[in-house]
Amino acid sequence: GAVVSQHPSWVICKSGTSVKIECRSLDFQATTMFWYRQFPKQSLMLMATSNEGSKATYEQGVEKDKFLINHASLTLSTLTVTSAHPEDSSFYICSASDGLTSYNEQFFGPGTRLTVL
Amino acid sequence: GQNIDQPTEMTATEGAIVQINCTYQTSGFNGLFWYQQHAGEAPTFLSYNVLDGLEEKGRFSSFLSRSKGYSYLLLKELQMKDSASYLCAVPDSNYQLIWGAGTKLIIKP
Numbered sequence: 482g483a484v485v486s487q488h489p490s491w492v493i494c495k496s497g498t499s500v501k502i503e504c505r506s507l508d509f510q511a512t513t514m515f516w517y518r519q520f521p522k523q524s525l526m527l528m529a530t531s532n533e534g535s536k537a538t539y540e541q542g543v544e545k546d547k548f549l550i551n552h553a554s555l556t557l558s559t560l561t562v563t564s565a566h567p568e569d570s571s572f573y574i575c576s577a578s579d580g581l582t583s584y585n586e587q588f589f590g591p592g593t594r595l596t597v598l
Numbered sequence: 599g600q601n602i603d604q605p606t607e608m609t610a611t612e613g614a615i616v617q618i619n620c621t622y623q624t625s626g627f628n629g630l631f632w633y634q635q636h637a638g639e640a641p642t643f644l645s646y647n648v649l650d651g652l653e654e655k656g657r658f659s660s661f662l663s664r665s666k667g668y669s670y671l672l673l674k675e676l677q678m679k680d681s682a683s684y685l686c687a688v689p690d691s692n693y694q695l696i697w698g699a700g701t702k703l704i705i706k707p
Contacts, residue, residue: 515694524685524699525641530692574640578693584629584648585693589640 484508485577487590494565495598502560502593504575510555511577515587516548519572531558565597600624602698604686609704610676618671618701620686628689632660632671635683635700644671644684673703681705 484507494500504514513532517525529545531537531552539545549561558577562569572594576587601623610616622630629648633641647653647662647669659672671684686698 524697525695526697527694530694572638576640584646584689586643586646587695589642592638592640594638 483579483588485511485575485588485590487573487575487593489593490591491594491596493596493598496566497564499561499563500565500595502562502573502575502595504558504560504577504590506556506577506579506588509577509579509588511558512555512580513578513585514552514558515576515578516550516558516560517574517576519574519592525574528560562595565595567597570595570597600688600690600696602686602688602696604684604698604701606699607702607704609706610673612676612678612705612707614676615672615674616676616703618673618684618703620669620671620698622667622669622686622688622698624667624688624690624696626691627664628691628693630660630662630669631685631687631689631695632669633685633687635685637682641685676705678705678707 486505488503516528519525528543529537529539533552533555537550552558574592575590578585604620632644635641645660652661657674662669683700683702685700687695
């Protein structure tokens with residue numbers, strides 16, 4: 482149980498285009514979803530936290546107009562990187578929590594590798 | 599503020615035992631996680647400690663001392679597939695995970 486999928490696994494796009502990444506909880510309802518970014522040889526950096534049906538809470542320094550997050554249902558959240566630039570190339574990972582464990586365990590998706598040319 | 603420290607890299611021999619340390623400073627404490635992350639993949643959950651002491655789970659064990667702000671991950675009977683980064687993380691007051699930079703573990707034959 483507690484499987485999270487991401488689509489696509491990897492994507493290459495041209496500078497200036499937009500890319501949408503989907504995160505789905507396959508066998509549980511995710512009350513909260515988290516979006517992370519990880520650059521090579523660095524740790525995960527939380528970008529934003531989203532609760533179903535409400536606006537995402539962005540971490541300091543993350544542009545909400547550039548990284549659009551939608552958490553429309555209890556099983557789906559999307560991250561859209563708008564007007565992507567080469568510096569946005571990174572490994573994007575989502576995680577989801579069902580809020581049922583006392584410590585709000587997060588279940589991670591497999592990640593999406595974005596390369597912006 | 600909150601801070602998590604762990605060694606950047608460690609090397610060990612196949613079949614041996616290795617201990618990866620993590621020290622943390624947090625305002626409040628909501629437990630401590632250890633995750634394993636292979637290159638190019640997402641983290642996978644290893645353990646969660648909220649009480650002092652050692653928790654054993656197969657070849658992997660995790661220890662916590664809340665008074666010392668210290669935890670370690672102990673890996674026994676190392677296998678080549680254990681080569682990965684090991685991430686220490688603590689939830690903040692909003693249960694968002696604060697991540698350490700990770701310890702890259704290199705296993706040699």
